[in-house]
Amino acid sequence: MGADTNTGRVLMVGAGKMGGALIESWLKKQTTQPSDIVLVEPNVTRAKYFRDTYTLYTFETPEAINTGLGEATILFAVKPQVMDEVVPLYKPLIQPGRLVLSIAAGTPISYFEHQLGANTAVVRAMPNTPASIGHGITVLCANTHVSAEQRARCEILIGAVGQVEWIEDESLMDAVTAVSGSGPAYVFLLIEALAQAGISAGLAADLANRLALTTVAGAGALAEQTEDSPTVLRQNVTSPGGTTAAALEVLMADDGLQQLMARAVTAAKERGRELAIA
């Protein structure tokens, strides 16, 4: 393992869907040694899986940790609703050189500064569900205490499950959440709606479902792999007066998909702001 890929010690707090996907990606990509991953996971079955499968150090609580942490990254991957009972338990583990990385939706950097100390180095991340298969996109935001080395470390850790982008203005996190965090659900709905429309147009359900799913997946892969913009790709499949043009006339009308999507993203962004205040 090269020094450029060594992330150092990571204390993972919670190995559910997202935390588990991160651990498995690090081990697969060898960015982090099993002996450098310390897991706190009260779920006995999940802890046993990671201990038995990957020989990780696992503990039920942070107080039970009996191995050195060095300049560890403490990664919070628990549900936002348990943060108040979980995060304060880690205050004794905060030291200069250690970094807090949180993937909890809607939990601001100031929350961690308040709970763990104003000088704590904190990076807030917003991943999305395709991270579970290594195709996520995660937006990161750091406070002023995070060093360049710690930023690089976050890019390796989070980059193991997909692409990484940084924002400097944390207030944009609600907009990020509304686009990429919640976005997979919009695409799943698109698949459902396209399949349902196919069924209404006379196709058998199995065929309509397969056509819709494979079309969305294939178009997404094409859009990602080609240098053409989505606009050019759309124009390329739209012959004047043809079938696609007839459909796009409906989808691109004044009350069409663009306006609907703008309203959906605004609703998600506003809800994110309300939840953060609550």
Ligand SMILES: NC(=O)c1ccc[n+]([C@@H]2O[C@H](COP(=O)([O-])OP(=O)(O)OC[C@H]3O[C@@H](n4cnc5c(N)ncnc54)[C@H](OP(=O)(O)O)[C@@H]3O)[C@@H](O)[C@H]2O)c1
């Ligand atoms: N899933 C996503 O697509 C996604 C996307 C963006 C952001 N996120 C964020 O990622 C975080 C994790 O989400 P998830 O979907 O991975 O949740 P999850 O599957 O429920 O995983 C959370 C894990 O933490 C464990 N846990 C509960 N209390 C704990 C404690 N005191 N100490 C350590 N671990 C504890 C849970 O155990 P039990 O099951 O026994 O409770 C579970 O294994 C959330 O904050 C969420 O907002 C998730």
